[in-house]
Amino acid sequence: MPPIFVVLLVICVWISFLNPRFATVPGIMSFLMRAAPAAILAAGQLFVIVSGGFDLSVGSLITLVVLGSSMLIGGDPANTPWVIAVMFLIGIAVGVFNGAVTSWLKVPSFITTLGMLVTLKGFALLWTGGAPRGALPNNFRVFGRNRLSGVPLLDEVPYAVIILLVVAVVATYLLHRTGWGKQLIALGDNPRAARLSGVPTAKVRILAFVASATSAVIAGILLGGFSGVSTNVGDGQELGAISAAVLGGAKLLGGRGTMPGAIAGALTLQALFTLLNLLGWPKPLRDGLQGVIIIGAVAYTAWRERRS
Amino acid sequence: MSAPVNRKPKRAGLPPAFLFLAGAFVGAWVLVSLFGRGQFLTAANITNIFVRSVALGMVAVGQSFAILGGSIDLSVAHLISVTAVMTSFIMQGDPANIARAIAVVVAIGLGVGLLNGLIITKLRVNSLIATLGTGLFMQGLLSTSFQNFAGAVAPEFEVLAYGTWGPVPIPVVMLAVVVALGALVMHRTRFGAHLYAVGGNAEVARLSGLRTDRVLIVAHVITSFSAVLTGLFIAARLGAGAPWVGQDGVYDLESIAAVVVGGTALAGGRGGVLGTLAGVLIFSIMDAMFNQLGTGAFLKQVFRGFIIIAAVASYSFRSKEEVG
Numbered sequence: 001m002p003p004i005f006v007v008l009l010v011i012c013v014w015i016s017f018l019n020p021r022f023a024t025v026p027g028i029m030s031f032l033m034r035a036a037p038a039a040i041l042a043a044g045q046l047f048v049i050v051s052g053g054f055d056l057s058v059g060s061l062i063t064l065v066v067l068g069s070s071m072l073i074g075g076d077p078a079n080t081p082w083v084i085a086v087m088f089l090i091g092i093a094v095g096v097f098n099g100a101v102t103s104w105l106k107v108p109s110f111i112t113t114l115g116m117l118v119t120l121k122g123f124a125l126l127w128t129g130g131a132p133r134g135a136l137p138n139n140f141r142v143f144g145r146n147r148l149s150g151v152p153l154l155d156e157v158p159y160a161v162i163i164l165l166v167v168a169v170v171a172t173y174l175l176h177r178t179g180w181g182k183q184l185i186a187l188g189d190n191p192r193a194a195r196l197s198g199v200p201t202a203k204v205r206i207l208a209f210v211a212s213a214t215s216a217v218i219a220g221i222l223l224g225g226f227s228g229v230s231t232n233v234g235d236g237q238e239l240g241a242i243s244a245a246v247l248g249g250a251k252l253l254g255g256r257g258t259m260p261g262a263i264a265g266a267l268t269l270q271a272l273f274t275l276l277n278l279l280g281w282p283k284p285l286r287d288g289l290q291g292v293i294i295i296g297a298v299a300y301t302a303w304r305e306r307r308s
Numbered sequence: 309m310s311a312p313v314n315r316k317p318k319r320a321g322l323p324p325a326f327l328f329l330a331g332a333f334v335g336a337w338v339l340v341s342l343f344g345r346g347q348f349l350t351a352a353n354i355t356n357i358f359v360r361s362v363a364l365g366m367v368a369v370g371q372s373f374a375i376l377g378g379s380i381d382l383s384v385a386h387l388i389s390v391t392a393v394m395t396s397f398i399m400q401g402d403p404a405n406i407a408r409a410i411a412v413v414v415a416i417g418l419g420v421g422l423l424n425g426l427i428i429t430k431l432r433v434n435s436l437i438a439t440l441g442t443g444l445f446m447q448g449l450l451s452t453s454f455q456n457f458a459g460a461v462a463p464e465f466e467v468l469a470y471g472t473w474g475p476v477p478i479p480v481v482m483l484a485v486v487v488a489l490g491a492l493v494m495h496r497t498r499f500g501a502h503l504y505a506v507g508g509n510a511e512v513a514r515l516s517g518l519r520t521d522r523v524l525i526v527a528h529v530i531t532s533f534s535a536v537l538t539g540l541f542i543a544a545r546l547g548a549g550a551p552w553v554g555q556d557g558v559y560d561l562e563s564i565a566a567v568v569v570g571g572t573a574l575a576g577g578r579g580g581v582l583g584t585l586a587g588v589l590i591f592s593i594m595d596a597m598f599n600q601l602g603t604g605a606f607l608k609q610v611f612r613g614f615i616i617i618a619a620v621a622s623y624s625f626r627s628k629e630e631v632g
Binding site: 105119201294 | 446452
């Protein structure tokens with residue numbers, strides 16, 4: 001079993017000692033609900049990371065989804081369905097752009113998506129005049145903050161948790177059970193060998209960026225529902241997603257990574273914050289410890305690799 | 309490997325980024341003359357473009373060293389905040405403390421650079437993760453200890469930001485000195501040649517007897533030192549440092565953007581400090597132009613992202629390699 005699952009388990013047991021309500025069904029459900037956007041984002045980011053790239057644009061895309069939805073819906077709940085569809089189209093367009101520029105213009109994805117990070121944030125702020133405007137109606141926010149009641153055994157299940165579960169299953173299937181997933185890993189492991197052995201590298205890579213951007217749209221819809229309209233909702237989310245994937249055993253610059261690991265990485269970061277919060281650490285110190293832990297985890301993986 | 313390694317950096321001629329710089333200058337001049345308020349080509353405006361470039365320029369020169377070596381430094385924005393806060397906190401408005409404040413922040417900077425370099429080379433942690441981690445850690449300690457502007461710099465220290473040397477502002481002199489020193493180290497020293505070799509192909513450089521770890525550690529110390537210079541300048545300019553000044557300036561991503569727009573390859577081994585200067589000046593010219601056109605900050609941001617992508621694409625699009 002990858003070490004991240006052990007770490008996650010230890011932290012969760014520790015939290016349960018400090019707060020017994022955490023180990024109940026409602027406690028676990030609200031934990032998963034808070035972790036869902038980051039976990040979904042980590043799942044999307046992993047497709048790009050195993051292919052050997054980065055997607056830094058997801059944080060700004062989240063901000064664009066939240067601000068743009070609020071502008072387009074304009075207070076009329078009847079607009080919600082088509083606005084959500086438009087957001088997915090925007091996400092797909094961003095993903096295709098990121099993948100195409102990287103594949104055909106040979107711009108390293110770190111730079112392509114860094115440019116998109118700047119542009120999308122600028123575009124979102126330009127749209128709203130720089131301030132959060134309007135509010136999201138309840139039929140939009142339901143996905144991020146409401147629960148489905150009357151579920152057997154579990155009683156109430158947040159919609160966000162159901163969405164997380166679906167994303168996790170679909171993403172695991174796509175990465176580990178399809179030809180595309182194998183081609184992605186081959187591409188990240190050795191791009192030239194992959195191309196020479198007939199992998200359609202551009203197509204494979206573009207789809208990875210589309211998957212990542214789509215995950216950002218889903219995360220944006222959940223975050224908009226959970227915490228409402230703000231201009232900094234997406235800030236830093238891209239680095240959190242990369243950290244989660246790396247904690248879950250993914251190798252930067254590609255070739256290795258597992259979907260359950262990346263999702264467990266995101267849950268571990270969320271659990272760690274919960275634990276430190278219970279221990280009374282102020283927020284800045286929690287962020288600081290996160291830095292030490294990511295370095296430690298990657299150093300440990302590198303050390304184990306050299307020993308074997 | 310078919311990649312050319314250990315090729316001597318070109319010494320003659322300006323990097324191609326200067327072509328874009330000239331284009332941006334002429335374009336801004338024409339657009340402002342046609343649609344803008346006031347004149348573009350005034351001494352005050354040109355001076356302003358240079359002064360605008362100082363904070364980003366110094367740290368971007370340092371970032372060039374990390375990137376040229378095939379590494380990257382995401383911790384610079386946080387180190388800039390630490391430097392700005394510690395400078396004004398130690399100085400407390402008293403000129404007698406200037407030397408002590410500078411000594412402390414330089415020591416912090418060298419320590420952070422050394423730590424980054426050691427984590428990357430000895431613990432074999434990817435530079436992105438290593439410097440993201442040290443940056444988060446520094447910011448955590450800083451934001452726990454300080455919540456607002458701390459202390460004040462001595463009035464004499466503000467010369468760094470507001471003084472002039474003849475007709476030339478002191479900050480511009482500082483930037484010129486930093487760029488000249490950076491270019492000298494990169495193009496005229498043995499360390500510089502080794503850095504190109506390590507960035508071009510670390511394995512080949514190691515097999516030909518270079519101490520690659522040491523080269524990368526020194527590169528990271530230089531990068532951190534340049535962030536300290538930017539932090540000192542910002543403290544002088546604002547009169548005091550606050551724990552958010554570095555992140556507010558997005559100096560981590562902006563410095564990386566300036567370096568690659570200047571023609572340094574993200575993978576390392578190709579590029580140089582002069583190109584970085586051109587990259588920074590391009591950003592400042594665009595800023596000045598958008599201000600004079602009165603389009604607002606957000607449209608400027610929309611264009612800036614595309615400019616970063618387009619500039620790098622112009623260097624890379626002929627490549628036959630797979631790029632991830």
